[in-house]
Amino acid sequence: MDKILLIDDDEGLIHFLSRFFQRKGYAVTSCLNGGDAVNKISENSFDLILLDYKMPGLNGIETLRRIKAGHVKTPVIIMTAYGNTDLAIEAMKCGAYDYLVKPFEREELSRIVFDALAVNRQMKEVVFLPDSTEAIPTSPDKHPLKIIGNSKKMQEVYKIVGQIAEKDVPVLITGESGTGKELVAKAIYHHSSRKDKPFIPINCAAIPENLVESELFGYERGAFTGAERTHIGKIERCNSGTCFMDEIGDMAPSLQAKLLRVLQEGEIERLGGNRTVGVDVRIIAATNKDLDREVREGRFREDLYWRLKVISLNLPPLRKRIEDIDALVKYFLFRFSEEYNKPVHHISESALKRFYSYSWPGNVRELENCVRRAVLLCSGNIVTQEHLLLLESKDEYLLQKMNREQLIERIKDKLEDIIPEVLSISKQDIHSNIIEIVEDTLITKALEECGNNQVQAAKMLGISRNTLRHRMKRLAVKRSPLLL
Numbered sequence: 137m138d139k140i141l142l143i144d145d146d147e148g149l150i151h152f153l154s155r156f157f158q159r160k161g162y163a164v165t166s167c168l169n170g171g172d173a174v175n176k177i178s179e180n181s182f183d184l185i186l187l188d189y190k191m192p193g194l195n196g197i198e199t200l201r202r203i204k205a206g207h208v209k210t211p212v213i214i215m216t217a218y219g220n221t222d223l224a225i226e227a228m229k230c231g232a233y234d235y236l237v238k239p240f241e242r243e244e245l246s247r248i249v250f251d252a253l254a255v256n257r258q259m260k261e262v263v264f265l266p267d268s269t270e271a272i273p274t275s276p277d278k279h280p281l282k283i284i285g286n287s288k289k290m291q292e293v294y295k296i297v298g299q300i301a302e303k304d305v306p307v308l309i310t311g312e313s314g315t316g317k318e319l320v321a322k323a324i325y326h327h328s329s330r331k332d333k334p335f336i337p338i339n340c341a342a343i344p345e346n347l348v349e350s351e352l353f354g355y356e357r358g359a360f361t362g363a364e365r366t367h368i369g370k371i372e373r374c375n376s377g378t379c380f381m382d383e384i385g386d387m388a389p390s391l392q393a394k395l396l397r398v399l400q401e402g403e404i405e406r407l408g409g410n411r412t413v414g415v416d417v418r419i420i421a422a423t424n425k426d427l428d429r430e431v432r433e434g435r436f437r438e439d440l441y442w443r444l445k446v447i448s449l450n451l452p453p454l455r456k457r458i459e460d461i462d463a464l465v466k467y468f469l470f471r472f473s474e475e476y477n478k479p480v481h482h483i484s485e486s487a488l489k490r491f492y493s494y495s496w497p498g499n500v501r502e503l504e505n506c507v508r509r510a511v512l513l514c515s516g517n518i519v520t521q522e523h524l525l526l527l528e529s530k531d532e533y534l535l536q537k538m539n540r541e542q543l544i545e546r547i548k549d550k551l552e553d554i555i556p557e558v559l560s561i562s563k564q565d566i567h568s569n570i571i572e573i574v575e576d577t578l579i580t581k582a583l584e585e586c587g588n589n590q591v592q593a594a595k596m597l598g599i600s601r602n603t604l605r606h607r608m609k610r611l612a613v614k615r616s617p618l619l620l
């Protein structure tokens with residue numbers, strides 16, 4: 137249950153707000169002045185604070201400064217009377233999350249509170265690295281998140297995360313869907329010097345295009361019909377914090393230019409405004425698109441790409457680090473057996489084997505969901521192949537459905553792995569050497585497939601029988617023990 141602290145000298149408003157939030161299922165505490173509130177905050181933790189601007193004794197800004205001096209992450213919403221919006225924006229510079237103008241509509245109150253509580257959850261969701269020496273807290277309702285996997289490829293990732301987390305530089309995280317980009321972004325935030333400041337995720341693909349600009353950069357009062365008050369955009373709200381820009385490859389070019397300005401100049405302009413506002417945000421961007429290609433094809437600005445790419449982290453797909461599967465399965469078994477209160481702690485050898493041979497197109501997310509499903513379906517305490525039935529058929533289904541583009545991607549992936557090895561053997565005649573390897577493998581497989589029937593194999597390969605014979609001769613010569 138989220139806990140809200142109300143601070144206002146107006147008892148009527150406190151009464152109204154308390155009832156409003158209690159009805160929505162929140163736990164409410166209230167204070168009539170700033171001093172009491174600061175004491176309460178030092179003794180209890182809250183998920184959201186609503187703070188009046190004008191109060192006798194400590195005013196809103198002074199109270200806010202004291203709260204922030206105690207490294208409290210909880211978002212604070214400043215409440216102010218109409219006409220004081222400039223002061224409220226000033227308060228945001230001191231670390232307030234947003235502001236509400238009194239008298240406010242219930243709808244607006246709900247929206248702002250809902251947003252702030254979501255940000256609070258994100259900020260407090262700590263992600264630990266595998267070799268973390270920090271004590272990992274246990275909470276009764278939620279396990280802390282941990283990045284699992286000690287494969288060489290993942291160790292390289294942790295090494296870079298360790299090297300750059302505290303440096304105030306932008307980071308670009310790439311990798312297929314489900315490889316853990318968001319998890320890594322949160323780990324970087326948690327290990328950075330900005331960990332007490334906001335962490336605001338923005339999914340560039342999820343916000344409707346006509347709203348993206350105002351969501352990100354805000355707008356001035358009167359910027360368009362219905363813009364009744366100055367709206368602070370997410371980037372400005374994130375001032376001094378970390379902004380996680382997910383699916384950056386989907387950002388419209390006009391906004392890319394504005395983001396570049398944030399990175400280069402540290403400034404933005406609200407929509408409909410003509411003054412520049414200074415912002416200091418660390419950008420962590422993520423995408424599962426091939427940004428190189430997006431740049432080549434003119435959909436992504438090259439200058440922004442270079443700016444973001446200074447530190448880039450590529451998360452390997454699960455099929456390229458199958459040695460992590462064991463630890464991931466154990467981790468998810470542990471989590472889900474606790475979550476669903478079922479004593480499923482083991483996995484049969486054959487089920488694990490199946491995991492190793494599967495290609496995991498949905499990466500760790502798919503594995504996580506597969507283990508979740510298995511725990512739910514399992515009636516004993518061991519997950520067996522039977523609980524993975526869906527997975528089995530899905531594998532075949534995927535192979536059939538896998539479109540040409542995905543297939544080419546997979547072949548490219550594999551080639552990328554082996555080409556450096558071929559190059560390390562010889563740097564001459566690369567083209568013919570590689571083509572020969574591919575051709576030989578194809579011919580061997582086709583012959584196997586057709587029970588050594590050359591007519592069928594030639595047909596399958598789409599080459600003449602003569603060409604097949606010729607190639608087979610070449611193969612036989614290569615395999616001849618006389619040459620060894």
Ligand SMILES: Nc1ncnc2c1ncn2[C@@H]1O[C@H](COP(=O)(O)OP(=O)(O)OP(=O)(O)O)[C@@H](O)[C@H]1O
Pocket residue numbers: 281282283284285311312313314315316317318319320423424500501504
């Ligand atoms: N190494 C890991 N250890 C533990 N859990 C992981 C790991 N990698 C990913 N996960 C889990 O897998 C799920 C997907 O991860 P995440 O959302 O970070 O992926 P993503 O790369 O951002 O995917 P998408 O491109 O689809 O947004 C999450 O539930 C996350 O906690």
Ligand SMILES: [Mg+2]
Pocket residue numbers: 317318382
């Ligand atoms: Mg993601």
